[in-house]
Amino acid sequence: MIFSQNLIFSDQQAITATAASTNVIDLGAKLTPPHEGAALSPDIGIGSKTCLLIQVTEAFDNLTSLNIACQKDDNSAFSSPETIWDEDIVLAGLTVGARALWEHISKRTDQQYLRLLYTVTGTGPTVGKIMAGITMGNQNDYG
Helix, strand or coil: CCEEEEEEEEEEEECCCCEECCCCEECCCCCCCCCCCCCCCCCCCCCCCCEEEEEEEECCCCEEEEEEEEEEECCCCCCCCEEEEEEEEEHHHCCCCCECCCCECCCCCCCCEEEEEEEEEECCCCCCEEEEEEECCCCCCCC
16 A cells, blocks of 8 residues: 555554544645636545545554544534544454455545544553555465
8 A cells, every 4th residue: 555644544552432534635725717607616526536544553552442433524623523434443453453344435425524433442552553544455375
């Protein structure tokens, strides 16, 4: 995988309680083309697949499950976030090297800011780290 430093949500982020990704990705302001009356609402999930990698880099303990949600908003403070997708992963699935099922940015990613939200269910973990970001392409385990 090739990561750009500008497209990383979480770089070995320790998740010990519910938290947003360390970084927010700014997809750029909506632009108004010449001779048009309104700004376009871009959707980076349409067209060629934009690869996303969310991977456990340190195994988790204690929690029942971890919900990972991809959220968008029109402001960097995420005062009114909208969830594009989310996934629950049980503790047994949070081992080193485990990945979230979502491998691409999905349709409806049409606002300026993007982040991940990690929601812990059960007891807060004392260990557990995530690496997450947009990549140029994801490797797989099957050849």
